[in-house]
Amino acid sequence: MPEPHVNAFAPRRTPTRRGPDPKQERSVLTRLRVLRGAAELFTERGYRQTSVKDVADRVEMTKGAVYFHYPTKEALALAIVDEHYARWPKILDEVNKEGLGPVDTAARMLERAAVAFQDDVIVQAGARLQLERPQIDAELPTPYVDWISLLESLLVSAREAGELRPGVDPGPAARSLVSAFFGSQHVSDVLSGRADVVRRWRDLGDLLFRAIRA
Ligand SMILES: CCC[C@@H]1OCC(CO)=C1C(=O)O
Numbered sequence: 412m413p414e415p416h417v418n419a420f421a422p423r424r425t426p427t428r429r430g431p432d433p434k435q436e437r438s439v440l441t442r443l444r445v446l447r448g449a450a451e452l453f454t455e456r457g458y459r460q461t462s463v464k465d466v467a468d469r470v471e472m473t474k475g476a477v478y479f480h481y482p483t484k485e486a487l488a489l490a491i492v493d494e495h496y497a498r499w500p501k502i503l504d505e506v507n508k509e510g511l512g513p514v515d516t517a518a519r520m521l522e523r524a525a526v527a528f529q530d531d532v533i534v535q536a537g538a539r540l541q542l543e544r545p546q547i548d549a550e551l552p553t554p555y556v557d558w559i560s561l562l563e564s565l566l567v568s569a570r571e572a573g574e575l576r577p578g579v580d581p582g583p584a585a586r587s588l589v590s591a592f593f594g595s596q597h598v599s600d601v602l603s604g605r606a607d608v609v610r611r612w613r614d615l616g617d618l619l620f621r622a623i624r625a
Pocket residue numbers: 524537538541542553554555556557558589590592593
């Protein structure tokens with residue numbers, strides 16, 4: 412069983428770990444409910460066109476209850492973007508369990524990302540908020556860099572394992588894969604609301620991985 416691939420996704424913020432507490436559990440579930448409602452609205456209408464009142468109405472809570480969990484709209488946006496990025500290390504742990512080689516791990520990760528962009532409103536909202544980051548007065552994480560670093564480390568391992576076509580440089584190849592995936596999911600979003608994002612990525616991803624595999 413090959414060594415699990417390095418998890419390049421830096422933990423964004425260390426969540427406070429406490430034992431199970433029913434009151435706390437209810438609070439966690441409410442926070443998630445608010446986050447999901449906000450993600451739905453940010454995805455549907457964008458950051459500027461969504462108010463905290465809209466979020467409260469969507470989740471059938473008072474504005475005060477929403478503010479209890481997220482003191483500002485910016486805090487809501489930041490929490491959603493953090494949750495967006497928190498998806499990838501969990502998926503990488505699952506993909507690593509498949510015991511694939513580095514190139515196949517890279518391909519599988521991007522395939523799983525496409526499925527997440529199709530099905531997961533937190534992932535969709537995180538992407539839209541990152542596009543709208545100039546409108547958001549919060550320190551959002553720098554986009555794309557963790558994916559580039561993950562894919563570059565996988566392609567370096569691939570080159571060492573003889574899985575990379577001679578002359579393919581892991582750095583530029585990783586940057587190209589991220590740009591290609593971003594573009595593919597964006598085109599799918601605009602043209603089909605991401606209904607065809609998996610197929611669209613498979614078509615482009617197959618082409619690109621044919622070009623980089625030995
Ligand atoms: C894997 C492509 C990059 C990915 O796609 C949308 C988006 C949001 O900004 C991303 C990121 O920041 O990593």
